[in-house]
Amino acid sequence: xxxxxxxxxxxxxxxxxxxxxxxxxxxxxxxxxxxxxxxxxxxxxxxxxxxxxxxxxxxxxxxxxxxxxxxxxxxxxxxxxxxxxxxxxxxxxxxxxxxxxxxxxxxxxxx
Numbered sequence: 001x002x003x004x005x006x007x008x009x010x011x012x013x014x015x016x017x018x019x020x021x022x023x024x025x026x027x028x029x030x031x032x033x034x035x036x037x038x039x040x041x042x043x044x045x046x047x048x049x050x051x052x053x054x055x056x057x058x059x060x061x062x063x064x065x066x067x068x069x070x071x072x073x074x075x076x077x078x079x080x081x082x083x084x085x086x087x088x089x090x091x092x093x094x095x096x097x098x099x100x101x102x103x104x105x106x107x108x109x110x111x
Contacts, residue, residue, distance in 0.1 A: 019038040063075070
């Protein structure tokens with residue numbers, strides 16, 4: 001599954017209005033949108049279509065940290081790159097976009 005994901009290119013859009021965020025990720029013809037308010041429990045949909053309850057917090061001005069059962073995901077804007085690192089039990093996957101809101105490259109990190 002990870003190898004297949006390495007070939008996919010995504011476009012990410014993050015819209016912030018105060019503590020309300022809307023994140024849209026488009027991969028090919030598939031569009032995934034999650035909306036949430038910082039610090040409040042919310043239902044989020046994963047790329048596989050599963051739904052889970054999570055709390056997402058803003059650290060500083062450019063880092064979103066999602067915590068759910070068995071999952072921690074950190075998304076951070078670093079310069080012109082949007083970097084996402086997710087930890088799921090024993091699996092750790094990092095995704096880095098070439099430029100914010102442009103096509104992204106997926107990298108897998110073994111731990």
